Amino acid sequence: MGKHKFLVHEDGDYVGVAIEDIKAGEDVMGVELHSGKKFQVTSNHDIPLGHKIALRAVKKGEALIKYSESVGTVIQDIKIGDWVHTHNLKTARWDYGN
Numbered sequence: 001m002g003k004h005k006f007l008v009h010e011d012g013d014y015v016g017v018a019i020e021d022i023k024a025g026e027d028v029m030g031v032e033l034h035s036g037k038k039f040q041v042t043s044n045h046d047i048p049l050g051h052k053i054a055l056r057a058v059k060k061g062e063a064l065i066k067y068s069e070s071v072g073t074v075i076q077d078i079k080i081g082d083w084v085h086t087h088n089l090k091t092a093r094w095d096y097g098n
Contacts, residue, residue: 003029004019004028004030005030006029006030006053007031007032007033009033009066009068010034010066010068011068012068013055014056015052015053015055015065015084016039016052017053018047018048018051018053019049022043022046026042028042030055039055041054041081044079044081044082045081046083047083051084051085052066052083053081054078055080056080057077057078057079057080058077059078060077061073062074064078064084064089070092071092072089072092074089075088
């Protein structure tokens with residue numbers, strides 16, 4: 001599989017962050033920054049550099065965990081390998097109860 005293409009910030013995070021562009025259907029490896037734990041995921045979408053890839057399934061209405069805390073609410077079911085961005089996540093910093 002080769003080198004890793006995404007990083008996971010904290011143990012237990014639901015997503016990794018692409019450090020290179022990832023293509024749909026690509027089998028990619030990631031690594032957790034502190035422990036070195038490795039992850040393998042098949043991407044369901046093209047995921048640009050700096051965007052998130054799902055490491056676990058998350059249902060609509062659930063919190064999305066990154067940096068070991070909620071960073072927003074899922075607005076569309078997410079599957080392992082999905083691109084996580086504004087189309088399926090309402091970020092916490094923009095969620096003012098509206």
